[in-house]
Amino acid sequence: MLQLFYDHNDFPNARKLKDERFHWLQDIGAVDLGESQPDSTGFLFGYQYSYSHLINQVGDRPGIHDRPEEREELIHLDEVLRVLAVNGIEVPTPQTWVLEIDEELPRDLEFPLFVRTRKSSWKRGGDQSKVRNLNELADESDLLRRAFGWDTTILVRKWLDIAVAGQWMFGDAPQEIRTWVIDGQPVAWSFHYLHAVPNPVGFPPSPADLSQLKSMAALVAKPFRSRLIAADFVRDTNHNWHFMEAGPGANAGTAHEAVFKYVASRLIGNETDLAGDAVGGRL
Numbered sequence: 001m002l003q004l005f006y007d008h009n010d011f012p013n014a015r016k017l018k019d020e021r022f023h024w025l026q027d028i029g030a031v032d033l034g035e036s037q038p039d040s041t042g043f044l045f046g047y048q049y050s051y052s053h054l055i056n057q058v059g060d061r062p063g064i065h066d067r068p069e070e071r072e073e074l075i076h077l078d079e080v081l082r083v084l085a086v087n088g089i090e091v092p093t094p095q096t097w098v099l100e101i102d103e104e105l106p107r108d109l110e111f112p113l114f115v116r117t118r119k120s121s122w123k124r125g126g127d128q129s130k131v132r133n134l135n136e137l138a139d140e141s142d143l144l145r146r147a148f149g150w151d152t153t154i155l156v157r158k159w160l161d162i163a164v165a166g167q168w169m170f171g172d173a174p175q176e177i178r179t180w181v182i183d184g185q186p187v188a189w190s191f192h193y194l195h196a197v198p199n200p201v202g203f204p205p206s207p208a209d210l211s212q213l214k215s216m217a218a219l220v221a222k223p224f225r226s227r228l229i230a231a232d233f234v235r236d237t238n239h240n241w242h243f244m245e246a247g248p249g250a251n252a253g254t255a256h257e258a259v260f261k262y263v264a265s266r267l268i269g270n271e272t273d274l275a276g277d278a279v280g281g282r283l
Contacts, residue, residue: 002268003042004030005064007057010046018195019253021045021260028261028270036061043227043267048075048251070225071248076118078155080246087223091216093243099141099154105134112159115140117152121245130159161237166197175202175235179217179283180249180263182228186217187266188259190280192232195255202235204278212241214283220246228267256280 006022014022022030025045033044041063054068074080078098084091097106098118112132131137141154163175176192189210191200205213213233220231220243228249233241254260259281262274274282 001041003036003040004028004264004268005033005036005040005042005044006030007033007044007046013047017253020255020257021253024257024261025264028265030264033057033064036064040064043250043264045250045264048248065227066248066250067225070227071250073224074226074229074246074248076153077116077245078118078153083223084220089219089222091219091243092241094158094160096155096157099156101145101151101153105137109137109156110158111137113137113156114159115144115154115156117144117148118155120148131156160234160242163202163235163237163239165191165193165200165202168193168196173197173200175200176244177205177213177233177235178252178254179213179231179233180228180252180259181217181221181231182249182263182266184218184221186214186221186283188263188274188281189213189283190254190256190259192254194279198279200279204281209235209241210283216241216243217283226250228263 004025006025011022013019022045038060040061043065044058051068051072054066054071058064058067073083081093081096095110097109099105112130114129115131115137129140131140137156144154145152164172165175166173173193173196178190178192179186180188191203193200216233217231221229226248229246230249230252231246232244234244235241249263256279258274262272265272276282
């Protein structure tokens with residue numbers, strides 16, 4: 001029997017992050033990983049630690065996903081983009097350049113740019129992440145490397161004028177949607193900044209928007225082995241959708257309780273009702 005699992009050792013982080021996912025998992029019958037057996041089968045939700053940490057969690061539980069090698073494929077955005085390119089998968093994506101430490105900058109950089117690391121889109125917020133020249137690019141890269149490590153790989157993305165959903169502590173919250181893909185099939189969507197903007201502008205998306213997002217999410221998920229993938233898309237001021245990033249759904253946050261419970265239940269074969277609302281629903 002497939003089961004949902006969590007690790008009680010994640011509870012301190014969940015409290016600090018105000019992450020309700022583990023309570024929601026308990027509501028629908030998930031059990032602590034410590035209660036699993038070598039022949040247990042199911043899916044583990046948690047946080048992204050090291051490869052070895054996940055091996056310690058599920059290495060002797062071959063029936064529990066994600067497996068370390070499945071999740072590893074989705075940790076770094078530059079690798080995700082490389083895999084999509086190698087497999088000939090084309091979805092609308094802003095041009096992205098990879099900047100390694102001590103390497104010359106690409107000659108075809110086009111300012112303005114958005115700057116992030118290969119693993120995180122953490123930023124100071126608002127227009128401060130919009131770099132307009134080489135000096136600003138150097139300053140922003142130095143900031144990220146002080147935060148994440150001197151040899152951190154930097155990704156720079158062609159700037160998009162993104163449609164605004166509302167305001168939060170870091171400035172403009174974008175009209176960004178997280179899609180949830182199970183075994184290659186997109187099953188649900190949720191507004192990504194619901195925790196900060198409960199009544200976003202531009203929502204709900206139209207049926208045509210959702211149809212397009214479903215098609216793009218299926219393409220993005222196709223080359224990867226993880227049973228649950230979160231693929232994020234953002235809308236620009238011209239009402240076009242762009243792929244932002246994809247990652248392991250096991251680690252993906254959301255403030256939409258109904259969508260999360262629906263997705264988690266679907267993972268173990270339980271079909272539940274999801275009426276949907278303006279900020280989340282089925283795909």
